[in-house]
Amino acid sequence: MEYSSLTDRLKALKEPQLSYEILLQGADQFKFSFLGNAYSSKVYTVVELDKELKKLWPKSKDIFIKKEGNEFWLIKFHTHDEYEVVLKFHPWFIEGDLLVLEPWNPKIPKSKVDLTKQLFWMRLYNMQPGFVTPDIVNGIAGAMGEVKELDPPDCIIPKGKVQKALVLIDVRDPLRRGFWMKNAAGEEKWIRLFYEKQPRNLCGYCYTIDHKEAECGIIANFLLQQQRGHLSTNSILDPPAWTNPAMRGVRNVQVNMHQVHQEVEDQPSLVIENQHTALAINEECMHAQTHNINPVPNAVIMPENFGLLTSRKQTILSQIFLWSLLKIKVC
Numbered sequence: 529m530e531y532s533s534l535t536d537r538l539k540a541l542k543e544p545q546l547s548y549e550i551l552l553q554g555a556d557q558f559k560f561s562f563l564g565n566a567y568s569s570k571v572y573t574v575v576e577l578d579k580e581l582k583k584l585w586p587k588s589k590d591i592f593i594k595k596e597g598n599e600f601w602l603i604k605f606h607t608h609d610e611y612e613v614v615l616k617f618h619p620w621f622i623e624g625d626l627l628v629l630e631p632w633n634p635k636i637p638k639s640k641v642d643l644t645k646q647l648f649w650m651r652l653y654n655m656q657p658g659f660v661t662p663d664i665v666n667g668i669a670g671a672m673g674e675v676k677e678l679d680p681p682d683c684i685i686p687k688g689k690v691q692k693a694l695v696l697i698d699v700r701d702p703l704r705r706g707f708w709m710k711n712a713a714g715e716e717k718w719i720r721l722f723y724e725k726q727p728r729n730l731c732g733y734c735y736t737i738d739h740k741e742a743e744c745g746i747i748a749n750f751l752l753q754q755q756r757g758h759l760s761t762n763s764i765l766d767p768p769a770w771t772n773p774a775m776r777g778v779r780n781v782q783v784n785m786h787q788v789h790q791e792v793e794d795q796p797s798l799v800i801e802n803q804h805t806a807l808a809i810n811e812e813c814m815h816a817q818t819h820n821i822n823p824v825p826n827a828v829i830m831p832e833n834f835g836l837l838t839s840r841k842q843t844i845l846s847q848i849f850l851w852s853l854l855k856i857k858v859c
Contacts, residue, residue, distance in 0.1 A: 555634035560611040561604040563596065563632040565643040567699060567737055568625035568729065577601065580622040585610065600643065603629070619646050624728025626699065626737055644738070645696050647676065648703075652691045653720040656711050660684060660691075668707060668719055669693035697723075699737040702747050703730070705755060718755075 566572060572580070574593050581591050581603070592604035605611050614620070620627045628643045650669060659665070660683045669675050677694040685691055697703070706720040731739040734747035 552635075558604055558633050560606065560608060561592075561602060561632050562614065562629040563638065563641050563643060564601045564603050564627055564629045565599050566601075566622055566625060566627050567727070568622070570623070570625070572622075577622070584620060584622070585613065596638070600638075602632075619648065619725055619727075621725075621727055626727040626729075628699065644700055645673070645698050646737075647694055648697050649679075649724040650693050650695050650697075651722040651724065652693065653722065654718060655685075655691055656709075656717050658712050659709070659719075665691060665693060668709065669695050671707060672704065672721070673697045701736070702751060703735045703737070704751065705735070708754075 566577075574595065578591065578593055581593070582588075585591070588605060588610045590606065592602070594602040596602050605614070614629060615631070618629070620629060626646065628646050630641050630643055632638070632641055650672065652665065652668060655665075659668075662678060662681070662683050665678055665683050666675050669678075672695050674696040675693050676696060679692040679694070680686070680689075683691060703723050703726070704721060706718055708716050709719050710716050727737055729739070730737055731744060734744045735751065736743075736747060
């Protein structure tokens with residue numbers, strides 16, 4: 529009998545009953561909200577993130593911040609104007625690192641929100657005369673992601689301007705530097721791409737925002753082969769040294785010119801960069817050790833090269849001294 533009464537009491541326990549209208553009222557309180565993800569090596573606390581967001585939006589008061597899971601943040605604003613500012617002036621950065629923000633409210637399942645994509649304005653350089661149509665520009669820019677807007681929309685570029693496209697780019701993919709395109713005559717032309725507002729932590733080797741060390745060498749070699757696909761190895765259009773895996777086995781260290789002058793006989797492996805600094809090539813970097821890349825052969829600086837710089841410096845100092853004497857006499 530006691531067992532039966534306990535069972536009846538458990539069955540009599542009530543469950544919450546909420547109407548859909550009440551749920552909509554609650555969701556309406558978060559209509560000016562975003563889910564965000566910071567692509568940074570730093571792990572932010574709520575207090576630290578609040579401090580950084582106040583720098584981004586100083587006019588926004590009492591921004592609501594809540595940690596959602598291991599990576600995502602819920603950021604809520606109070607007015608439509610604040611919400612529109614965040615939507616319009618993208619992308620956003622905290623301490624130079626990309627902060628991806630996606631509009632969200634409780635009526636949208638969090639599993640449907642994609643925080644791996646970001647809108648970037650992309651400039652297209654070296655566009656050929658026959659490429660000035662929206663279909664062709666959309667075809668080129670569309671290789672990087674979904675094209676949202678063209679500037680100018682008709683692709684008739686005013687003098688001194690460049691064609692731009694607003695593209696939704698996956699931050700896990702490399703920001704490719706360009707594409708080889710064939711024109712109507714069958715000639716291959718390199719269309720160079722430039723991305724506005726690049727984050728500080730963009731890897732200079734694989735050009736990937738969501739950088740992973742294990743993938744860096746593979747992506748960097750792919751990008752190099754893509755750009756070099758139709759170029760000779762001695763072409764002036766070859767990628768710069770910092771994007772070339774064959775030249776990443778060295779680390780450049782600035783050295784004081786006076787020290788170089790004194791130690792040039794003991795340190796032959798120095799390369800002059802300019803009249804004030806030199807670059808020492810002595811150590812293998814992390815990428816060279818990881819991918820077994822041989823360093824670039826060291827160049828040799830002759831001592832007389834430094835003598836020219838020293839004599840030039842003495843000539844300038846003597847001219848300054850003579851000018852100061854002449855100025856004193858005139859006064």
